[in-house]
Amino acid sequence: MLILEPGLTSTIQDGGRHGSQALGITTAGALDEFSRRCANRLVGNPREAAVLEIVGGGWAGEAEENLLVVVTGARVSIRVNGQTRPSGMALFVRIGSRIEVGLIERGRLAYLAAAGGFDTPPVLGSRSTDLQAGLGGYAGRALRPGDRIPVGASHAPMTARAGALLRPEAASYLWQDAALRVLSGPHTRFFRREAWTQLLKSDYTVSPASDRMAYRLSGETIPRETAEVLSAGTVAGAIQVPADGQPIVLLADRQTVGGYPILGCVVQADLPRLSQKLPGEIVRFAETVPAAAFSAWVAVERLIEECVDQGVSSARYPASGAQGTGEIT
Amino acid sequence: MFFTSPHILPLGDTALLVEWGDAIDVALNARVHTLAHWLAAHPAAGFRESVPGYASLVVHFDLAAPVTWDARRAWLEQGLAHAESAQAAESRLIEIPTRYGGEFGPDLAFVAEHNGLTESQVVEFHTGTEYQVYMLGFAPGFAYLGPLPAEIAVPRLDTPRARVPAGSVGLAGRQTGVYPAATPGGWRLVGRTGLRLFDPSAAPPTLLRAGDRVRFVRVED
Numbered sequence: 001m002l003i004l005e006p007g008l009t010s011t012i013q014d015g016g017r018h019g020s021q022a023l024g025i026t027t028a029g030a031l032d033e034f035s036r037r038c039a040n041r042l043v044g045n046p047r048e049a050a051v052l053e054i055v056g057g058g059w060a061g062e063a064e065e066n067l068l069v070v071v072t073g074a075r076v077s078i079r080v081n082g083q084t085r086p087s088g089m090a091l092f093v094r095i096g097s098r099i100e101v102g103l104i105e106r107g108r109l110a111y112l113a114a115a116g117g118f119d120t121p122p123v124l125g126s127r128s129t130d131l132q133a134g135l136g137g138y139a140g141r142a143l144r145p146g147d148r149i150p151v152g153a154s155h156a157p158m159t160a161r162a163g164a165l166l167r168p169e170a171a172s173y174l175w176q177d178a179a180l181r182v183l184s185g186p187h188t189r190f191f192r193r194e195a196w197t198q199l200l201k202s203d204y205t206v207s208p209a210s211d212r213m214a215y216r217l218s219g220e221t222i223p224r225e226t227a228e229v230l231s232a233g234t235v236a237g238a239i240q241v242p243a244d245g246q247p248i249v250l251l252a253d254r255q256t257v258g259g260y261p262i263l264g265c266v267v268q269a270d271l272p273r274l275s276q277k278l279p280g281e282i283v284r285f286a287e288t289v290p291a292a293a294f295s296a297w298v299a300v301e302r303l304i305e306e307c308v309d310q311g312v313s314s315a316r317y318p319a320s321g322a323q324g325t326g327e328i329t
Numbered sequence: 330m331f332f333t334s335p336h337i338l339p340l341g342d343t344a345l346l347v348e349w350g351d352a353i354d355v356a357l358n359a360r361v362h363t364l365a366h367w368l369a370a371h372p373a374a375g376f377r378e379s380v381p382g383y384a385s386l387v388v389h390f391d392l393a394a395p396v397t398w399d400a401r402r403a404w405l406e407q408g409l410a411h412a413e414s415a416q417a418a419e420s421r422l423i424e425i426p427t428r429y430g431g432e433f434g435p436d437l438a439f440v441a442e443h444n445g446l447t448e449s450q451v452v453e454f455h456t457g458t459e460y461q462v463y464m465l466g467f468a469p470g471f472a473y474l475g476p477l478p479a480e481i482a483v484p485r486l487d488t489p490r491a492r493v494p495a496g497s498v499g500l501a502g503r504q505t506g507v508y509p510a511a512t513p514g515g516w517r518l519v520g521r522t523g524l525r526l527f528d529p530s531a532a533p534p535t536l537l538r539a540g541d542r543v544r545f546v547r548v549e550d
Contacts, residue, residue: 018377018378018389019377019378020378020469020534021378021380021389022365022378022379022380022381022464022465022538022539023465023469023470023527023533023534023535023538024465024466024467024468024469024470024471024535025469025534123529124529124534132468133468133469133510134510135469135529183339183341183342185338185339185340186338186339186340186346186348230351230352230353230382230383230384230385231382231383231464231466231473232346232348232382232383232384232385232387233340233344233346233380233381233382233385233386233387234387235340235341235343235344235387235389237341238340238341255466255467256380256465256466257380257382257464257466257467262340265339265340265341265342266341267341267342268341268342268343268392290339290342290398293342294342294392294398297342297392301393
């Protein structure tokens with residue numbers, strides 16, 4: 001895939017670089033793992049295949065060979081050679097075609113997968129881009145016009161999968177207007193008792209100073225004791241509260257250890273919804289318990305397993321370039 | 330300083346946090362590494378990695394493994410029980426050849442003046458002790474070393490430098506460390522090493538790991 005325009009910013013991401021956090025190497029990986037994995041299923045990729053994570057709109061690329069691509073995540077307008085195509089549908093795109101991921105109608109992050117996966121050299125077991133350390137992805141950096149991203153061999157004939165569609169249940173998962181579920185702790189003793197109730201009853205606004213390391217929230221100050229904690233390991237979803245009392249939710253590019261106290265942690269199942277919030281949007285938190293968090297995780301895994309509707313594939317409709325097959329002539 | 334017994338607390342729904350105490354202390358930190366070694370040597374199903382802190386260890390799990398949280402805790406308790414009686418894991422001593430002062434250590438003069446010492450005396454204090462690698466963090470291969478002798482303790486820069494050369498040796502509070510790559514940095518720079526602290530294509534990719542001991546060795550030009 002030749003990158004023509006990177007959009008606001010785009011990087012290559014897979015499920016993250018696991019196993020090296022003790023060396024100070026963050027996991028990186030897709031902020032919205034749900035959309036990345038659904039995209040891979042739609043084009044028949046293995047789970048760990050790397051995709052493009054596109055922030056904002058205005059992305060354009062050229063297929064340098066025949067490709068099967070799909071865009072999931074944010075609701076975006078997609079054009080292939082100027083023709084509008086649906087998001088969430090596996091599209092067979094011929095060599096030389098121009099693909100545009102344009103105006104974002106809802107959400108923040110679009111995921112573009114190609115059958116075969118984006119095949120940049122893995123670093124320490126992962127193709128994810130670590131922007132701070134300059135590792136992985138394409139030359140360890142955000143994509144630029146002129147970058148050529150190798151695509152691996154597809155595991156199945158591409159035309160057979162063209163037209164596969166993201167099921168409505170999976171497509172609507174990101175847009176539920178529900179609170180983000182949080183487990184309390186572990187630094188409860190560093191906060192006043194009111195801090196937890198404050199977190200659960202307030203609306204917080206996503207700040208523009210939000211990025212792949214963390215989403216910063218603004219709203220009612222969370223009361224805390226003055227002590228810092230000894231630096232300790234972090235997780236994606238951890239809600240840190242620095243001295244100014246404005247919560248920070250750590251994400252994929254967080255530093256591996258941190259010294260701000262952690263009031264609670266957003267459950268993994270709800271990180272995709274959080275990641276799709278734009279600056280200015282509101283988030284709310286609701287308390288949950290470990291058993292419910294695990295049930296939520298199981299439910300999301302099932303949704304991903306069953307996210308593909310093959311019903312409109314070209315196996316059922318004659319290949320003719322008509323809308324239903326996803327094939328472009 | 331030491332908790333009566335270590336705490337095991339959930340850190341979200343994918344990790345457990347083990348905490349031994351609330352102070353930066355070599356003996357406390359040694360417990361962290363003893364458990365980390367045991368867990369790596371006796372991995373439970375779904376164990377992904379553990380991340381040392383000063384007095385804590387975060388243990389990350391893959392939820393796809395068919396293991397309950399009770400079983401994960403029991404595994405950690407087993408490790409802690411062994412850690413109580415186990416000898417501290419063999420720790421390596423790594424020497425770091427360092428050029429002090431001048432263009433390599435632009436803050437050496439400040440450290441000397443701040444503590445009423447000559448630059449030579451600062452270097453003697455810095456090289457005269459073994460440091461514990463408490464943990465790695467902040468950047469790949471960045472090791473938090475201590476305790477720094479009180480005689481050469483210094484506050485951080487009020488305004489961090491936008492760019493600190495790779496290999497720079499710095500001091501802040503009662504800590505010392507080496508910047509593995511050119512990054513912004515707020516520590517006081519006293520010297521520079523030519524050793525490579527992080528190489529993603531090497532095995533292992535970092536020169537130092539948590540639990541090592543470090544000694545700085547003065548190199549003359």
